[in-house]
Amino acid sequence: xxxxxxxxxxxxxxxxxxxxxxxxxxxxxxNGVRFLTPDLFAWNSxxxxxxxxxxxxTTLYVVGGTLLITTPIGVFTGFYLVEYANRKNPIVKAVSMxxxxxxxxxxxxxxLFGFLFFVTFLSFRLSLIAGILTSVIMSLPLIIRAxxxxxxxxxxxxxxxSYALGAGKLRTIFTVVLPVAMPGILSGVxxxxxxxxxxxxxxxxxxxxxxxxxxxxxxxxxxxxLHMFVLxxxxxxxxxxxxxxxxxxxxxxxxxxxxxxxxxxxxxxGK
Amino acid sequence: xxxxxxxxxxxxLKLWYGDFQALHGLDLAIPDKKITAFIGxxxxxxxxxxxxxxxxxxxxxxxxxxxxxxxxGKNIYDHKTDVNQLRKKVGMVFQQPNPFPKSIYDNIAYGPxxxxxxNKKELDEIVExxxxxxxxxxxxxxxxxxxxxxxSGGQQQRICIARALAVGPEVxxxxxPTSALDPISTAKIEELVSDLKSEYTIVMVTHNMQQASRVSxxxxxxxxxxxxxxxxxxxxxxxxxxxxxxxYISGRFG
Numbered sequence: 001x002x003x004x005x006x007x008x009x010x011x012x013x014x015x016x017x018x019x020x021x022x023x024x025x026x027x028x029x030x031n032g033v034r035f036l037t038p039d040l041f042a043w044n045s046x047x048x049x050x051x052x053x054x055x056x057x058t059t060l061y062v063v064g065g066t067l068l069i070t071t072p073i074g075v076f077t078g079f080y081l082v083e084y085a086n087r088k089n090p091i092v093k094a095v096s097m098x099x100x101x102x103x104x105x106x107x108x109x110x111x112l113f114g115f116l117f118f119v120t121f122l123s124f125r126l127s128l129i130a131g132i133l134t135s136v137i138m139s140l141p142l143i144i145r146a147x148x149x150x151x152x153x154x155x156x157x158x159x160x161x162s163y164a165l166g167a168g169k170l171r172t173i174f175t176v177v178l179p180v181a182m183p184g185i186l187s188g189v190x191x192x193x194x195x196x197x198x199x200x201x202x203x204x205x206x207x208x209x210x211x212x213x214x215x216x217x218x219x220x221x222x223x224x225x226l227h228m229f230v231l232x233x234x235x236x237x238x239x240x241x242x243x244x245x246x247x248x249x250x251x252x253x254x255x256x257x258x259x260x261x262x263x264x265x266x267x268x269x270g271k
Numbered sequence: 272x273x274x275x276x277x278x279x280x281x282x283x284l285k286l287w288y289g290d291f292q293a294l295h296g297l298d299l300a301i302p303d304k305k306i307t308a309f310i311g312x313x314x315x316x317x318x319x320x321x322x323x324x325x326x327x328x329x330x331x332x333x334x335x336x337x338x339x340x341x342x343x344g345k346n347i348y349d350h351k352t353d354v355n356q357l358r359k360k361v362g363m364v365f366q367q368p369n370p371f372p373k374s375i376y377d378n379i380a381y382g383p384x385x386x387x388x389x390n391k392k393e394l395d396e397i398v399e400x401x402x403x404x405x406x407x408x409x410x411x412x413x414x415x416x417x418x419x420x421x422x423s424g425g426q427q428q429r430i431c432i433a434r435a436l437a438v439g440p441e442v443x444x445x446x447x448p449t450s451a452l453d454p455i456s457t458a459k460i461e462e463l464v465s466d467l468k469s470e471y472t473i474v475m476v477t478h479n480m481q482q483a484s485r486v487s488x489x490x491x492x493x494x495x496x497x498x499x500x501x502x503x504x505x506x507x508x509x510x511x512x513x514x515x516x517x518x519y520i521s522g523r524f525g
């Protein structure tokens with residue numbers, strides 16, 4: 001009897017989850033697809049065509065720039081924390097705790113910090129560089145934690161095997177542990193990418209909302225998510241905002257597919 | 272009969288994990304090119320002891336050691352000892368087969384590559400020789416590029432033995448190498464170990480007393496961090512000097 005109730009509850013929960021996801025996707029597609037006109041992909045964005053092409057390019061800039069900085073720092077910090085740091089050291093404890101806390105901070109807080117520090121204090125103004133650096137701070141904890149978890153889950157036995165063959169720590173970490181941890185690290189990187197692509201609040205105050213492709217690091221721009229936010233906020237191009245959402249959704253779906261593919265390919269092991 | 276030569280000599284070895292003393296002043300001489308078995312109940316210190324012979328205990332932060340262990344007359348706990356060179360000479364096989372998630376070839380070649388061998392032909396020769404020594408060449412020679420995790424547990428353990436042999440050790444430590452395996456794989460590994468003693472000094476921890484009596488030349492009986500009795504295997508199993516040894520062997524505890 002109780003097993004039936006529990007099973008029913010499980011099915012219901014699953015149905016609600018899938019139902020909501022399905023509803024959101026369906027709603028966006030219905031309202032957006034029919035407004036996907038060639039105009040929306042023009043190289044120059046004007047207040048008439050509200051093209052999202054510059055926003056797509058800017059999104060790639062921001063994501064690329066962010067990953068370029070955050071991946072090495074995050075991965076190496078994760079390595080340090082798991083492989084080298086003495087867990088009882090108060091500084092290490094503080095870094096670990098800061099990482100956990102930062103991961104839970106709402107993005108608007110990052111936005112305000114970025115605004116006060118990069119935009120105002122360092123006088124970067126609303127710019128690509130301020131947006132990228134803010135995204136770096138925001139995505140760093142995700143990558144650090146993913147790296148830590150991936151490294152810890154590789155376990156003792158293969159490390160012992162390597163040490164017992166006379167391999168040093170560096171060789172053990174880079175030739176034995178790293179390949180095993182790679183899928184986990186990569187999925188952290190992809191998760192961080194997703195977070196940056198979907199971010200609005202933190203970028204609104206740092207990257208700004210200029211409608212064309214930023215010419216250099218110190219010019220303002222807007223990512224797809226920001227473009228959509230601005231369009232729906234102004235209220236003149238709500239249909240185009242939905243069309244933008246369709247493209248954004250596509251990006252996220254492709255990214256998720258990529259993540260699954262990459263970890264499946266890598267965890268097969270082989271050579 | 273010639274007088275036995277000793278490969279390793281342990282003198283007054285004490286070992287602590289934090290405040291807990293696991294080994295209480297052990298003395299033991301390990302004869303060259305013979306098989307020495309360690310038996311005793313769980314938690315008696317035999318695994319801890321075997322891991323101190325190639326300094327694997329260094330990996331445990333709280334572990335502290337006093338006393339000396341000599342390999343060919345040189346103290347391995349001397350601060351001048353290169354631990355990686357020590358582990359090249361004193362190889363180890365673990366309880367659970369632990370191949371790397373790489374191809375069989377790369378598993379065997381890992382050790383030699385670590386110690387600087389890059390020549391493909393030389394590596395090929397080492398891989399073939401090691402796999403033959405570990406009696407698994409015929410089973411895997413056509414699948415060397417297959418992932419080592421895709422073969423059976425018994426085969427994996429022989430891959431691990433081959434991997435340990437590939438770096439050219441002088442001593443081979445085996446920590447309950449068959450406890451995770453089925454009887455047929457166990458028999459294969461016992462046979463293999465007997466074949467290996469013409470070239471290697473072997474130290475083996477085992478829970479299985481029949482195994483110790485079948486395979487080893489000398490046996491040491493451990494209890495609560497002490498070596499209660501050590502000597503010729505036949506004597507230990509037929510006519511032990513100590514009452515505790517007799518009790519353990521006859522199955523009265525442990």
